[in-house]
Amino acid sequence: MAEITASLVKELRERTGAGMMECKKALTESNGDIDAAAEALRKSGLAKADKKAGRVAAEGRIAVAQDGGTAVLVEINSETDFVANDANFKAFTDAVAQAALASGAADVEALKAAKLASGETVEEARAAAIAKLGENMQIRRLVRIQSSNNVAAYVHGGKIGVLVELAGGDAELARGLAMHVAAMNPPHNKASDVPAEFVAKEKEIELAKMSDKDKNKPADILEKIISGKINKIVNEVTLYGQPYVLDTNQTVEAAVKAAGADVVGFQRLAVGEGIEKVVEDYAAEVAKAMQV
Structure with a gap:
């Protein structure tokens, strides 16, 4: 049996990141062969990964x-x-x-x-x-x-990440827009990107909310009222329509156009969005354990 030295255990830990006792055990079972021990730990890691694969990671x-x-x-x-x-x-x-x-x-x-x-x-x-x-x-x-355009990448607190592609303008504007997307989370870029189904549904909702008095107004006036409400909603759900977070006196569209630029598109990721998180009730868990 080869001697399992502290330095050998240390070397295996640095190579694999496994715990000290796991490394010592692997070296003992491999008769001091560090490569075989590393391979065994890797396989063990895959087995542990499989066992944990069903647990919610949000x-x-x-x-x-x-x-x-x-x-x-x-x-x-x-x-x-x-x-x-x-x-x-x-x-x-x-x-x-x-x-x-x-x-x-x-x-x-x-x-x-x-x-x-x-x-x-x-x-x-x-x-x-x-x-x-x-x-x-x-x-x-x-x-x-x-892209060959300006590309900005911004991550806020490790929890929200944004990529923005900007034709024209400069790196500073692109980064500012990435920060805006991180903060405001616009679902769409421009009004033309908003689905027609969404607009139709919002019109239906706004019409249902109106009083009978307003509904009986002339068709052209009624259309103007509805259009004004829909434009406001569209502005709220588009990057271009929102007030720019770095200068709320102007919209993003105004800031972009002033720089002679155009937002080609953006990507936004937020940690865990769409994953149903498991809420642990530790008090109930302890009480249940005591009844066993």
């Missing part, structure tokens, strides 16, 4: 990577905000974003197969991170903009 972090006109946002979820703020988790998400940028991956499945700077695939690193941090982690979404 917290996490948005990571960003950019090189000139190419930028990516990646949403990686964890089960708790505690792990989302862990330095190891942050390092993992940053590494995944860099891999997304470098590989040109178009979707999450392609990203999982991409290689990190360490030589591991993203999926292998995810399994290792699960084994180390003890929570389910999922690489949920990837968005990318690649």
Whole structure:
């Protein structure tokens, strides 16, 4: 039996990120073969990842990577905000974003197969991170903009990420617009992007809200009243129609046009949006346990 030294355990920990006792056990079982031990720990990590895969991961972090006109946002979820703020988790998400940028991956499945700077695939690193941090982690979404126009990437608190493509203008305006999208979350870019079905429904609602007196006004006046209400609603749901957060005296459209620019499009990700979170009732859980 080869001697399992402290330095050997330390080296394996640095390579794999696994716990000290796990490393010592793996080295003992592999008779001191560090490569075999590392492989065993990787397989163990995959097994642990499979066991945790069904647990809800609705917290996490948005990571960003950019090189000139190419930028990516990646949403990686964890089960708790505690792990989302862990330095190891942050390092993992940053590494995944860099891999997304470098590989040109178009979707999450392609990203999982991409290689990190360490030589591991993203999926292998995810399994290792699960084994180390003890929570389910999922690489949920990837968005990318690649353009010769101005591209801005902005992440707010690790929870909201935005990419903006701006034709004309400058980098400062593009970043300001990305901050606006992060804060105001407009569903659409311009009025022309708002679905006709949405407008028709809003007209129906506004008409139903009107008094009989207003409904009996001449058709042209009634149309003006309804159009005014719909224009206000459309402004509220479009980037161009909203007051610009960095200068609320003007709309985004006015700020963009003053710079001779045009917003080609934007992408926005918020951590956990659309995931149904599990609310734990710890008091009830404890009370139930005491009755057993």
